[in-house]
Amino acid sequence: xxxxxxxxxxxxxxxxxxxxxxxxxxxxxxxAVLGHLETIGELDLDGVEPTTGVLEDRSPLRxxxxxxxxxxxxxxxxxxxxxxxxxxxxSPQA
Amino acid sequence: MxxxxxxxxxxxxxxxxxxxxxxxxxxxxFGDPPNTHTCPVCLGMPGxxxxxxxxxxxxxxxxxxxxxxxxxxxxxxxxKSYFYPDLPKGYQISQFDEPLxxxxxxxxxxxERVHVEEDAAKLTHAGASGRIGGxxxxxxxxxxxxxxxxxxxxxxxxxxxxxxxxxxxxLRETLRQLGVSDVNxxxxxxxxxxxxxxxxxxxxxxxxxxxxxxxxxxxFIEQGINAEVARQTALVEAGERVQQETLHFDPRTGSIxxxxxxxxxxxxxxxxxxxxxxxxxxxELLQSALAAVPELPLERAERFRTELGxxxxxxxxxxxxxxxxxxxxxxxxxxxxxxxxxxxxxWIGNDLVRRLEAQRKDDEAGETDTDPAQSKVSPAALAxxxxxxxxxxxxxKAGEQVLDVLVAEGGRPQDVVEAKGLAAVGGADELRPVVQxxxxxxxxxxxxxxxxNMKPIGAIVGAVMKETKGRADGxxxxxxxxxxxxx
Numbered sequence: 001x002x003x004x005x006x007x008x009x010x011x012x013x014x015x016x017x018x019x020x021x022x023x024x025x026x027x028x029x030x031x032a033v034l035g036h037l038e039t040i041g042e043l044d045l046d047g048v049e050p051t052t053g054v055l056e057d058r059s060p061l062r063x064x065x066x067x068x069x070x071x072x073x074x075x076x077x078x079x080x081x082x083x084x085x086x087x088x089x090x091s092p093q094a
Numbered sequence: 095m096x097x098x099x100x101x102x103x104x105x106x107x108x109x110x111x112x113x114x115x116x117x118x119x120x121x122x123x124f125g126d127p128p129n130t131h132t133c134p135v136c137l138g139m140p141g142x143x144x145x146x147x148x149x150x151x152x153x154x155x156x157x158x159x160x161x162x163x164x165x166x167x168x169x170x171x172x173x174k175s176y177f178y179p180d181l182p183k184g185y186q187i188s189q190f191d192e193p194l195x196x197x198x199x200x201x202x203x204x205x206e207r208v209h210v211e212e213d214a215a216k217l218t219h220a221g222a223s224g225r226i227g228g229x230x231x232x233x234x235x236x237x238x239x240x241x242x243x244x245x246x247x248x249x250x251x252x253x254x255x256x257x258x259x260x261x262x263x264x265l266r267e268t269l270r271q272l273g274v275s276d277v278n279x280x281x282x283x284x285x286x287x288x289x290x291x292x293x294x295x296x297x298x299x300x301x302x303x304x305x306x307x308x309x310x311x312x313x314f315i316e317q318g319i320n321a322e323v324a325r326q327t328a329l330v331e332a333g334e335r336v337q338q339e340t341l342h343f344d345p346r347t348g349s350i351x352x353x354x355x356x357x358x359x360x361x362x363x364x365x366x367x368x369x370x371x372x373x374x375x376x377x378e379l380l381q382s383a384l385a386a387v388p389e390l391p392l393e394r395a396e397r398f399r400t401e402l403g404x405x406x407x408x409x410x411x412x413x414x415x416x417x418x419x420x421x422x423x424x425x426x427x428x429x430x431x432x433x434x435x436x437x438x439x440x441w442i443g444n445d446l447v448r449r450l451e452a453q454r455k456d457d458e459a460g461e462t463d464t465d466p467a468q469s470k471v472s473p474a475a476l477a478x479x480x481x482x483x484x485x486x487x488x489x490x491k492a493g494e495q496v497l498d499v500l501v502a503e504g505g506r507p508q509d510v511v512e513a514k515g516l517a518a519v520g521g522a523d524e525l526r527p528v529v530q531x532x533x534x535x536x537x538x539x540x541x542x543x544x545x546x547n548m549k550p551i552g553a554i555v556g557a558v559m560k561e562t563k564g565r566a567d568g569x570x571x572x573x574x575x576x577x578x579x580x581x
Contacts (some may be wrong), residue, residue, distance in 0.1 A: 053371030
């Protein structure tokens with residue numbers, strides 16, 4: 001069972017702001033997800049490789065050839081805030 | 095009082111020398127204006143798909159092959175989640191439980207693993223624009239974001255700061271000669287973190303470690319590790335405990351400060367990267383990597399030692415500086431099978447390098463290594479010069495004068511010897527009368543010599559040198575003196 005502290009911890013890691021009345025439902029939902037995984041845990045999976053994807057060996061590799069980058073104005077235009085040459089963000093040290 | 099042992103493991107991040115980024119085709123150019131090499135993939139736009147740069151994998155495999163590690167048969171990437179503006183996706187694509195290379199060894203230090211991942215962007219903290227007071231905002235340059243990195247992790251087998259820095263030099267030279275990275279610490283293409291702990295001598299369990307981040311020169315690495323070991327030792331001796339934390343060493347003040355704690359390892363929430371399911375390493379890529387590994391510094395030093403009979407120190411000097419090693423081998427080639435290999439090594443490693451470095455200081459040349467191949471002294475000329483000295487056609491002092499001329503003007507040693515009249519006073523026939531004259535002029539010295547006290551022979555050698563204008567061979571003078579006096 002996921003408790004309130006765990007929810008708040010994961011919220012911090014994910015930079016999510018939760019209101020007080022959201023914490024309890026979130027704990028319930030996350031517990032349900034984990035409960036489902038525990039169902040899988042009941043199976044005997046000794047010697048079975050974990051499935052990390054169903055498209056095994058379909059990832060292509062790319063040749064080391066340059067492609068065109070975005071014009072800087074276009075790239076910076078996508079950002080909520082920018083200086084003349086860079087993406088402006090709240091200082092992580094503040 | 096308890097004696098403590100230092101235990102150090104290193105983590106080295108190396109930017110791989112590809113033309114483009116790890117997961118997109120943006121070109122990598124150091125020093126270009128900020129944010130001129132970005133695209134939706136490396137900016138972390140929703141809906142984009144990363145595609146692995148095969149060359150980065152090939153370079154990573156070369157590193158693994160050079161270390162003799164176990165090379166992975168498939169590529170498996172994981173997401174390492176943490177929020178920081180230098181990471182636009184909110185996670186770094188890295189490797190977790192299946193690194194590209196497992197194990198291996200370089201010199202005296204074993205390796206745990208080598209994995210590949212993408213580099214973070216460059217964050218400039220505040221004030222830079224001038225428009226914002228204080229430190230409330232930062233500016234991100236995503237040019238570097240997505241650069242392919244190899245992270246090399248050693249086992250905790252290093253026992254001192256000095257060992258750490260000398261091993262790192264070996265690593266840097268090995269990677270440089272492999273050609274997988276620029277290994278430029280100032281520009282950040284090679285960065286080093288150190289995990290440091292101490293324990294009472296004899297203990298087998300590891301003490302609590304701290305991580306010293308991002309030291310960008312060999313000197314700072316040594317200073318930083320020594321400072322941290324001193325700090326830990328003082329703590330433990332005061333009966334306190336070392337806290338597991340991440341630290342920053344300030345080389346200007348020598349102080350160590352705690353960085354605000356990042357999330358612990360389990361909080362990175364690693365999980366398989368769903369955008370890139372595991373893929374087998376293509377055999378042609380593996381073969382190409384294996385074929386590209388050249389002879390590396392340690393192997394070359396070993397060959398110089400065992401096959402050519404060089405002293406350990408000469409062998410390492412010439413092998414660890416590729417330009418010197420190449421020039422040395424060319425000189426041996428030009429000098430034929432009879433060349434005195436140790437002498438050739440000495441003349442290159444000491445005399446020639448010293449002169450070329452002095453010359454470079456005058457020219458204020460850049461940071462690149464001295465390369466004798468770029469000098470006016472051809473390998474053939476050096477081979478000839480060494481042979482002249484070894485065959486006693488000229489003495490060593492004269493040889494050094496010849497080398498001065500070769501470094502400044504080039505040319506053939508024999509021509510310089512003739513032009514400057516440096517030829518040694520020939521064999522015993524020519525030298526004997528001069529020695530006899532010197533003995534006749536110094537009866538007191540002769541008396542001492544006869545009693546078996548050979549110290550004053552310097553006076554005879556000096557007199558002969560003066561008479562021959564320094565062209566005699568000191569050893570030869572001594573031999574003839576002994577012969578004349580029947581000693």
